[in-house]
Amino acid sequence: MPSIGQRRNRPGNSNWNWIFYLLPALVVYTFFMAYPLLNSLRLSFFTGSGFELSRFIGFDNYIRLFKDPQISERYWGDFKNTWIFFAVHMIVQNVLGLLFANLLTRKGLKGSDFYRTVIFLPATLSILVTGYLWKLILNPQWGALNLILGKLGLMGEPFAWLGEPSTALITISLVSSWQWVGMPTMMFLAGLQNISGDLFEAAAIDGASRGTVFWKIKLPLLRPIIGIVAILTFVNNFNAFDVVFAMENVNGAPQFSTDIMGTFFYRVGIAGQHPVGIPDRGVGAAVATLTFILLAIGVSLIMGIANREDRR
Amino acid sequence: MKFTAPRIKNILPHILLGFWTLVVLFPVWTMVINSLKMKLDIYKNPFWLPPKWNFQSYLTVLRNSEFPLYFRNSLFVTVGSIVMILFLGSMAAYALVNWKSRISRWSYAFLIAGMMFPIRIGSINLLQIVNRLGLLNTIWSLFPVYIAMGMPIAVFVLSEFIRQIPEDLTEAATIDGAGRFRIYRSVLVPLLRPALGTVAIFNLVPFWNDLWFPLLFINREEHKTLILGVTRLFGQYQTDWSRILAVLTLSAVPVMVLYLMMSKQFIEGLTAGAVKG
Known part of the structure; x- marks a missing residue:
């Protein structure tokens, strides 16, 4: 077979004509994605009023972000909260995903398609709808969840899961994990199905236990996918906003315990902070820039670990 | 025995x-x-x-609230953006696979790079751009942003797919004297259908369910999308949970029904970019 899909160019039909096929996509992408992304980094050195930022002020936005006691307290608090949010997703969502993918590949498992459909179902819901729905279920007055826990004898008094600073952030993280667990499940599933059956047969002949097969064969071969899942989780969590917006509003109630980078960015750069109510877009751009840098570092670190050659 | x-x-x-x-x-x-x-x-x-x-x-929700209006707006934006993505994305992918030049290689890398960066980081500047274009507070503000957002995955998935198409198929058309655009329209697009479906599904769920950009751009009732509208109805019906739940159900049902009808394609589509990227 000749190499596939590569068509010869007819004489007289200049190669440059291809530019007309390429240009529309390139133009929209450049002006509404690439340029705003990079330009927002530049804007972190500017200030102004309204939408326009025209006055260059060097690092002043960053200095405000870190030196203004009110702003910097929030920034670091939210930085920490976002890491907790991320940790819960890694531990709950991604470990469950790995578990489910493993269970779904069991030989002769009946109803595998049904389980798959169910596990992925919440990922098709709007985060806002998920958030609102769980907010109602967790509501201490109605408290469908409190009722169940009470009936099972696991809990006495109704508890305000979203009202206590000690539980609110974890609760929200769990709701978000509930929604997204289908993603890692399907990715791990695809990875497991790509592993050659010969390996499992060989292992079976050697009398390897399920645990051994998991730790010695599956997990090492899944490493690139674990890397991708970790990157996706990281990027999504550090940009998360909707779930907190739905369940606790943009102020990250109670007492900023559920405030994360996404809600902070929204308050500072887009909507304006209480009590001033006027957004400081320059500081907002600075927050976005720092998130951008953090994501770049995080993604390259995870990629480095996931793709590291085994030295043996 | x-x-x-x-x-x-x-x-x-x-x-x-x-x-x-x-x-x-x-x-x-x-x-x-x-x-x-x-x-x-x-x-x-x-x-x-x-x-x-x-x-x-x-x-009550269907008759005495803006719900139907929000719904229409969301349908308009979601379908419109996806159609544009499929059109522009497939043309670009067609060019990128066949045009062997430095420009096309760079353009490909440049477009694909967008898969790694969440566009939300550019929100501050996007707000300015949308404002300057006079699109603020209108449903039109969402189109360019969504189309740009969907382009990297579209180009990636579609050019992967076009590379798999055997040469003979378009060769025959070329010998028949068909021009590039005719080959695109009558040979390539029909062959691309499954890949176009994947791209459409990949974008359908995030566009329909998006809160962030409507929240940033749109304040006028007549232009609000469904999910943004739900935030308002949620507040308005606060004391009547039956109504709130009706709103939530109605807003979740369209995608959920589509999902249940073709869950395989959904799962494939929504994890497509992630696994291959």
Whole structure:
């Protein structure tokens, strides 16, 4: 077979004509994605009023972000909260995903398609709808969840899961994990199905236990996918906003315990902070820039670990 | 002869997956079933079928609120953006695969790079751009942003797919004297259908469910999308949970029904970019 899909160019039909096929996509992408992304980094050195930022002020936005006691307290608090949010997703969502993918590949498992459909179902819901729905279920007055826990004898008094600073952030993280667990499940599933059956047969002949097969064969071969899942989780969590917006509003109630980078960015750069109510877009751009840098570092670190050659 | 009780295979997986099924379906069940109850019956027993069926909440939401308007807006933006992505993306992919030059290689790398960066980081500048273009507070503001957002994955998936198409198929058309655009339209697009479906599904869920950009750009009622509208209705109906749940159900149902009808394609489509990227 000749190499596939590569068509010869007819004489007289200049190669440059291809530019007309390429240009529309390139133009929209450049002006509404690439340029705003990079330009927002530049804007972190500017200030102004309204939408326009025209006055260059060097690092002043960053200095405000870190030196203004009110702003910097929030920034670091939210930085920490976002890491907790991320940790819960890694531990709950991604470990469950790995578990489910493993269970779904069991030989002769009946109803595998049904389980798959169910596990992925919440990922098709709007985060806002998920958030609102769980907010109602967790509501201490109605408290469908409190009722169940009470009936099972696991809990006495109704508890305000979203009202206590000690539980609110974890609760929200769990709701978000509930929604997204289908993603890692399907990715791990695809990875497991790509592993050659010969390996499992060989292992079976050697009398390897399920645990051994998991730790010695599956997990090492899944490493690139674990890397991708970790990157996706990281990027999504550090940009998360909707779930907190739905369940606790943009102020990250109670007492900023559920405030994360996404809600902070929204308050500072887009909507304006209480009590001033006027957004400081320059500081907002600075927050976005720092998130951008953090994501770049995080993604390259995870990629480095996931793709590291085994030295043996 | 020895009788053994028929052993159920894989008991533990069924217990674990069955438990998770309950965890997933319980909130969805709660949402749907309570939206059909009278206001006060919700509090008496939130878990079971309504003692008295009540469709009033749905009628109120559909007749006396802006819900249908929001719904139309969302449909318009979602479908419109996806059609544009498929059109521009497939043309670009066609060029990128066939045009061997430095420009096309750079353009490909440049477009694909967008898969790694969340566009939200550029929100501050996007707000300015949308404002300067006079699109603020209109539904039109969402189109360019969504089209740009969908382009990297579209180009990636579609050019991967075009590379797999055997040369003979377009060769024949070329010999027949068909021009590039005719080959694109009558040979390539029909062959691309499955890949176009993947791209469409990949974008359908995030566009339909998006809160962030409508929240940033749109303040006028007539231009709000469904999810943004839901935030308002949620506040407005605060005391009537039956209505709130009807709103939530109605906003989730379209995508959920599509998903249940073609869950394989959805799962494939939504994880496509992630696994291959």
